[in-house]
Amino acid sequence: MMVGLGVSIGTVNTVRAVAYGGGKHGPGHRGRRGHCPPETWRTTLTFDSTGTARVGRIPKHGRAITDFADLTQRSAPTARVGHRALSAADLVATVAATVLTDVRELTDVREPESGVTVTHPAGYPPQRVDDLREALDAAGLEQAVLAAEPVAAAAWLEDACGPMMPGLALVYDLGGSGLRVTLVRVGAGCPTDPVVGESLRSSDFGGRAFGAQMARRSGWRSGDGSNAASDAVITELRTKHVRKSLGMVYKCLRVADVTMADVDCVLVIGGAARPPEVVDVLAAALARPIIVAPDPEHTVAEGAAILARRSVEGETGTTGHRRGWWRGGPARLGRVGAGRLFGRRAVRVTATAAIAATAALCATTAVAGDATIPAADACVAHPCR
Template sequence: MDLGATFTAAAVCRAGRADVVAFAPRAAFVPSVAFVNPDGSLVLGEGAEQRAATEPDRVARQFTRRVGDGTPLRLGGVSMTADALTARFVAHTVGTVAGMWGGPAAGVALTHPAGWGQHRLASLHAALAAQGLGSTVFLTGAQAAAHAYAEHVPVAAGELVAVYDLGGTGFDAAVVRRLPDGRFALAARPEELEVGGLDFDELVFDHVRRALGDQWTGLDPADPAMRTALARLRRECTLAKEALSADTDVQIPVVLPGVDTRVRLARAEFEELIRPTIEETAATLYRAIDAAGSAPADVPAVLLTGGSARIPLVTQVVSEILGRPVTVAPNPKGDAAIGAALAIGGLDADEPAARMTEEPTRVVLRAAPAPAPVRPPVPVALAAPTRPAAKFGLSRTVAAAAAVATGLLVGGGIMLASNTGPTGAEADTKLPSPTRSTEQTVTTTPPTTTKEKKAAAETPRRTAEPRRTQVEEPLPEEPANTEQTEPPESTTTTPPDTTTTTPTDTTTPTSPESPENPEDPPAEEPADPGQAERPQS
């Protein structure tokens, strides 16, 4: 069964062949409508639709959308949950098919919207179990439509099928992958919108109201005949929408109290009304394909299904937005039921009951987990080079800085600094303090002129040239100015190190985990960290 919010279709699979059940001479589906009699008995399907015009307060429509909601529906003087009403409707349909085909089915498969979660499935399963249908197999409409498609077009294991399902009250966009055992599983999380064919019916109805003008505004809403007349007019609007899939224009009969006329609607006018909604659904399908880690051009098949998929504008817009051809299901309203019958027919007779008994909320045609998205590398911002200065006290950068330091003679003083910023092995030796979240470096800069400071600050970083060490003759010691500067923030993350840092080689940078010269004695930290240690020439 393809359980829809507005219509439900059924199919029977025998010996690997599935056929749609004809509930009426010209209808391969039954309205998803329930009518409650005063005594509490239910009338379901076409009979409920016929009674809806006279007693609309006893009619329930689109109750499948309320599955999982424990709030009861009030129909006349009877209260019933949507779960119980849906289960009664499914049991009624299964019994009708059994009477038409000579006996009960060996298994039952039921489709549901791709966006339903485990709570709604468990709630519906419990209600079905109360009706003797606890072994019902659940699968999404997209999986069922793909099964029906694979009966006509070969789909190899691992290939994707994108399904555009535009139903009466909702739209589902999903991508399924063929499994090696022939089943289909969701390749990514599906997308859904609360738009469908009923919205298009309402647009046609609004067109009729605008065309009537003063005739419409002059109607009396309290007239008892208006209720029946409006229900009939809405059915005419639905028929007009369906007729425009093949005709270029239609004449909508309007019979209301004091009004008897026809309203013309051309296909071009209708397409202008629905185009924004169709474009939104096509963009949603594009997102679903992207979520599956693929591009529209790389998906072997894009399948359009659902009652409104036959509208010519749907094919045109979806093809334009995806930039590729699409396929309309041969029977958009019945293909999901055919696929569900094929899916249940391909399983062992005892398999659905056993699985549903163990895990009542699990879908037998289980979806493969969506592949984890590939995360881009985290960008790392390199610290800007600091002004050359001598390091005093044994901070965590002094060992590496001493190995690659260059002596610069500035204003008669000696200053040791690295030619490059904290990159490579040098950056690795810059470890966080075990007791403080930030680190201050005490630097001593000999007196310099303003021009010399500017020249030192504008010295370009050199990363490609080998590091060199230049030592000048020391001048007489002069008093030094001491200033504290905060090291630049860096996004480079290094593991904490509790061992003593070993100086690195001047030619080959090494990591702190594997020092070049392990035999060198570790540097000792002075008792007073603030005491300046003069560099040796």
């Protein structure tokens, strides 16, 4: 049984997904032990007295480590556990290792032929990718592949909606901490680095930005007066919020020297993309098919799991053997575990994650008909109007 494991570690939430060989991934798939949908945690870390890391907890007493997932911050959060100083990359690797420890129990497979993909933002410079690579190696995830988030999202698109004609997909990632817009080549013959132009990000849009906008609105908390935040008011404000974000889309197109006419579809992902106003505004303004998963927050992790499964299929064929991906247990920084987890870092893997992940995607992409027809149970296509 081949299993692909995908982990997406965002500023606000962390998602883990599983993709099984020979079948679809996601909520509709049942493994040996039954239902195994994607799981979500808050991206927070706490350490107990033994140095064991726990993800997603907000303790009543003590401090949870937060806002460390973006390695490009000028003053990225760090932590000290015992006598160890942990960088932001170490914290991200700890999250990945922690949320993967119970996968064997979920799949009921002791030694599965499995692969792991951990995603990162498309805008990471090579040095940040190297830092994350070294941290994952030190955390016992040497075989984990790194992939850019829009590349993983494109893998989900091809898997859920069928083989695609060669072309461009615009990935509109509206998350809790911001908006990232990226152009990605899809279909047969795409290059090893499918990102076209520059991936652009802004913290002016997304869940936190919209929440701050609502908080500044006079009288909305009390519900008194004409400024009370009724559903209609919230819908209107969110619509305006998304319309303002279109400037990011057009800037991304200009940087890549293309127009919207060159784009085949728009893939909407991210936890803040759930409200229907997001898809409605984009469909009306961009005049392109809009594709969104039932829960767009899971798209990147599910795509990462698909890439991981494909990498295993590429290495083993259908019956070959592959060494297990995990050599450790729960992330721990005690006297025994500290040396193994955050001691001398392993030698860097020579092949970059983006190349490995996109190669797996391109190798399995085929030519389809004149249109992309999404599977009804996998995604929702909003036709252009």
